[in-house]
Amino acid sequence: MELSEPLGLVVEADGRLKPATSTVVRHLSDMGGMYVDAGAEAAMIDAGDPLVYEVFQWDVPPVIGELFVCTTVLQPGKVGSEYFMTKGHFHEQRDRAEVYYGLSGHGQVLMFEGDRVEAVPIGDGMVAYVPPFWAHRTANTGIEPLVFLAVYPGDAGHDYGSIERTGFPEILLDTDRVPALIRRSDR
Ligand code: M6P
Numbered sequence: 001m002e003l004s005e006p007l008g009l010v011v012e013a014d015g016r017l018k019p020a021t022s023t024v025v026r027h028l029s030d031m032g033g034m035y036v037d038a039g040a041e042a043a044m045i046d047a048g049d050p051l052v053y054e055v056f057q058w059d060v061p062p063v064i065g066e067l068f069v070c071t072t073v074l075q076p077g078k079v080g081s082e083y084f085m086t087k088g089h090f091h092e093q094r095d096r097a098e099v100y101y102g103l104s105g106h107g108q109v110l111m112f113e114g115d116r117v118e119a120v121p122i123g124d125g126m127v128a129y130v131p132p133f134w135a136h137r138t139a140n141t142g143i144e145p146l147v148f149l150a151v152y153p154g155d156a157g158h159d160y161g162s163i164e165r166t167g168f169p170e171i172l173l174d175t176d177r178v179p180a181l182i183r184r185s186d187r
């Protein structure tokens, strides 16, 4: 397989990566049942199905040694009291790590492995490190779009299945304007 050529990329003021070879657009209806308040989710989908996030990616050959580069623009908002977030995934190759570099906005990267859950802040100039084996998702706790750049190995892959089935063990809720991680079983 041919490997990538040297390339320069630009993150535009709105967070779009240029050039990008693939774009993911996720509205609330694309996240089927991921928010804990199913009633609020259904009402928001009925009322116009808001845009939650977009990913702008420079694709590379999916092999060891290459690195995917992408930006995510995650809108501000809540479903009930749960902040807008990405779907979240494990890497198909579980032992592949990832780095996030925050460009604007305010949020947290939620990670879990086994029964452990950690939240790392992300925002302008902040770096979050996702270690091997940890599932990861990002929540926007601010009032403007959260923009971050992610870099991850070419052969990592995305495994959404287990998150779609069981969710994260803890969710990030707005409690009187303060983000708090709450055990799903404690609600
Ligand atoms: C980051 C990276 C991407 C991921 C995106 C959205 O930019 O981790 O690989 O696709 O966030 O997250 P998800 O795929 O979980 O919806």
Ligand code: ZN
Pocket (backbone or CB within 6 Å): 089, 090, 091, 098, 136, 152
């Ligand atoms: Zn990842």
